[in-house]
Amino acid sequence: MDTVETKNFIESGQAILGIEFGSTRIKAVLINRNHIPIASGAHDWENRLENGIWTYTLDDIWSGVQKCYADMCDDVYKKYGAKVENLSAIGISAMMHGYMAFDKNDELLVPFRTWRNTITADAASRLTELFNFNIPQRWSIAHLYRAILNGEEHVNSINYLTTLAGYVHFALTGERVIGIGDASGIFPVNSETKDYNSDMINSFDKVISEYNFSWKLSDILPKVLVAGEEAGVLTEKGAGMLDPTGALKPGARFCPPEGDAGTGMTATNSVAKRTGNVSAGTSVFAMVVLEKELSKVYSEIDLVTTPSGETVGMIHCNNCTSDINAWVNMFKEFLTAMGFNADMSMLYKTFFEAALKGEPDCGGLLAYNYFSGEHITGFEEGRPILARTPESKFSFNNFARVCLYSALATLKIGLDIMLNGEGVKLEKMLGHGGFFKTPEVGQRIMGAAIDVPVTVMSTAGEGGAWGIALLAAYVIERKDNESLDMYLDEKVFGTDAGTTIEPREEDVLGFNKFIDRYKKGISIEKTAVESLN
Template sequence: MKVDPVRDIQLGQAVLGIELGSTRIKSVLIGRDHVVIASGSYDWKSSYTNKIWTYRIDDIWLGLQESYKKMALDVEQKYGITLKKIGAIGVSAMMHGYMVFDENDELLVPFRTWQNNITAEAAGKLTQLFNYNIPQRWSIAHLYQCILNEEEHVKNIRYMTTLAGYIHWKLTGRKVIGIGDASGMFPVDLETKDFNQGLMERFNDLIRVNNFPWKLEEILPNVMIAGEEAGVLTEEGARLLDVSGNLISGIPMCPPEGDAGTGMVATNSVSKRTGNVSAGTSIFAMIVLEKELSKVYTEIDLVTTPAGELVAMAHSNNCTSDLNGWVSLFEEFSKLMGLTTNRSTVFEVLLNHSLEADPDGGGLLTYGYLSGEHMTHFKEGRPLFVRSSNSNFNLANFMRVHLLAAFSAMKIGTDILLKEERVKLDKILGHGGLFKTKGVGQAILAAALNTPVTVMETAGEGGAWGIALLASFMMNKEDNETLENYLKRAVFDSFEGTTLQPNPRDVEGFEKFIERYKRGLPIEKAAVDHFE
């Protein structure tokens, strides 16, 4: 479908997607053909304050407003139009974490993000109570840990939500959440498409002795499914988003979703026997299951697609942060040498050079644990590089080993699904910044999973585009049309991708490296124990 972006903007038919990621807040405006016609972004990062990974509320709104402002400026510069009316809006953000509010809608404690590995006791007890894996990142694990810690604020809680749910609430006045994001707060029932009532009753029984003035169902948001309308942008919400005052109120909004769900949408991997890997600050593989797993695995989260289909999630807290740190170091060296370059060029040169390395990284070893890593049971992390006297230490191997390590914690989880549970996959799609350098991250992922990997030409757009597609689905779907059908019919029939088969030599090299990675975990533990 060929469309005129100017006409879409003028008629208010363009759709806005906003995602608050770990390192960037991005706003994208798409036309009726689902192609991005304008975008804006704002770089930010979490802070480690009082041993808690957090983002300040003021920084959340500053970043959101700057991202929107740059997108609106992009519209004005490209098309000569002041953006006032939008067809639909969607908000996505990092999943999980802990945001709780009192009766006056005031945040009770600083936002605790998914990066925190401080809920091991609570997660373990809840997993046993529910017979359902409750990872440390999940909102319910944070809540119960606060109860176990006897934190004073718990009695004052009147609402608990995620970052996406919080933004949506402030923009619309509606305390709702998309089912994909909801499934990372508390287990959902696949039949009712709502929080699991039986498990909520177990939790309420567990904490009855505490005599809190609330029950769990009273403080959770209402769960919604992709395609439903989740309220409209209020006048107050419009002013929060667009400080210029140009944006009008009354714009319909789709249910807020988590970055895992929008990643599935952005890669057209919401169907059974499909999966995707999102690689950025964290990395996670999402595989849509045909049936439930045979048993509970603490390494595997069970969540859902935005339409409520069961998904196995192998999540690692750490992916590109340490790699980015090394690239910055080489960029600094390049400038000292008098070379005119930029981060993107340095990144591309170094990653392409890794293709000349030994398949296993030449005996080198690294852990990019900037934060704790639940997959390998670390509450805290220490980025670490190790080599022996007989390692093949050169630049190509140095870069390759950091790429191998970026995928390794996730691989431990996906090996459970593919090797132990015999989960069947027809395709895996990669998206996120690590796949921007053509063929490099894609080849490493294909080796990690021993599965063909497809990267779409839209791979770099990520979750902001994914939530824009969900908003478009809400606005433009046909009667009773499923999300799966809409994506195939209206979106991905016009987008191309490249598929890379796993190289047997690379697969063998990765298997060799992962064994070294597992054997070396005591080294990482020693670093955590003895180095501040």
């Protein structure tokens, strides 16, 4: 589509919008009939620690998405001289999990508790035992049960419990629904019925019956929908919340709101069995679509679903690139002090490329990138650490490499359970997120960690906002019985196979040496947590 055709396409209200609330950025992507991004907008934001809780305020949410949407509209006008007044479809995605509880007046009862909080250990453990199903600390049901066990006053007033994506979708459409992928991070779902697990719902209601709440669990959870189902339309009120200028008109159709895991799978065309994807940014998580159930319950593995309801083994780690960012910023300060005007993109490129020049085992260096707790290795708090022996080869290249290894270390520990312990078959891993931005580097390091070919698509940089836009397109374009994986293969990705890098034996052996050192040194991290306050 040329510029004139794209302008007419936008002004005729045919464009499709995807918005994703990431950990550090809200992003909007507008796509055309060929599913190609034609405009985008973004707004940076950051969670805050208030009274021991990681949170974003409602003002953060709405001022952020309005700025993001306005930025996208500015991009449209600059490129095409067009104004966005009507859209054919919209999709909302956000960080999975967390806790947003509302009363009958749709007022938020307590500040939003995000996925980053590691405060529900007791509740999650009890629920895991009750259900014989792993309930991670991040999940909404763990936050709810913690609030019940702690006797929090707001619990009896709950009328609606949802995630960030579910909340924004509800505000824009009035529909209390959720995509099955996001739902599977609220409460366990049944992949056959495509709904919450009814036996576990009954077990939970029985356990909390002594509290005599005014609700049962099924009363307060959003309705589960799968990819391709209609999930409401943009209301007049919703249009004003998204675009306070009044230019945007109501009527756009919505797909089910989804979590960032589901949009990551969609954006990387990894919703079919024997495929997986890894999203590496502030946090890192890997999704592997399973052919069969795991043999037992693992605390390290979340069982969630694709947007169409296929069972997925998910490894989620709280820490990934934050420590890398901190070091790169420190190097920028050093260069500035030296009188050099350091470009951040060049700094990151130099840092990542240096890692490939480092020794496969990082020259004996050891690093823990824990800015916050990490459940896979048993930490409720974290302390970033760099350690070495007098014999370690402390070069810049080895240092860069150990920082990148550290970013994937806990992910590797979790994935090893599936790939080695359970014999899960994985033919390729598709990568997206900032960790893969520098060509080849992220793929080489990830391949070293998991000994599987790693592919990056040409569209990987578009991320979850593009993924949820594709799910919105699927709602209005889907043919009868056309599965999501068929739709993505035939209508979206076609012959785009991306760039694949095979793992190198020396890299795999080097990462294995590093991870052995990493596991042996866990006591160092424990001592740091206890000692550094």
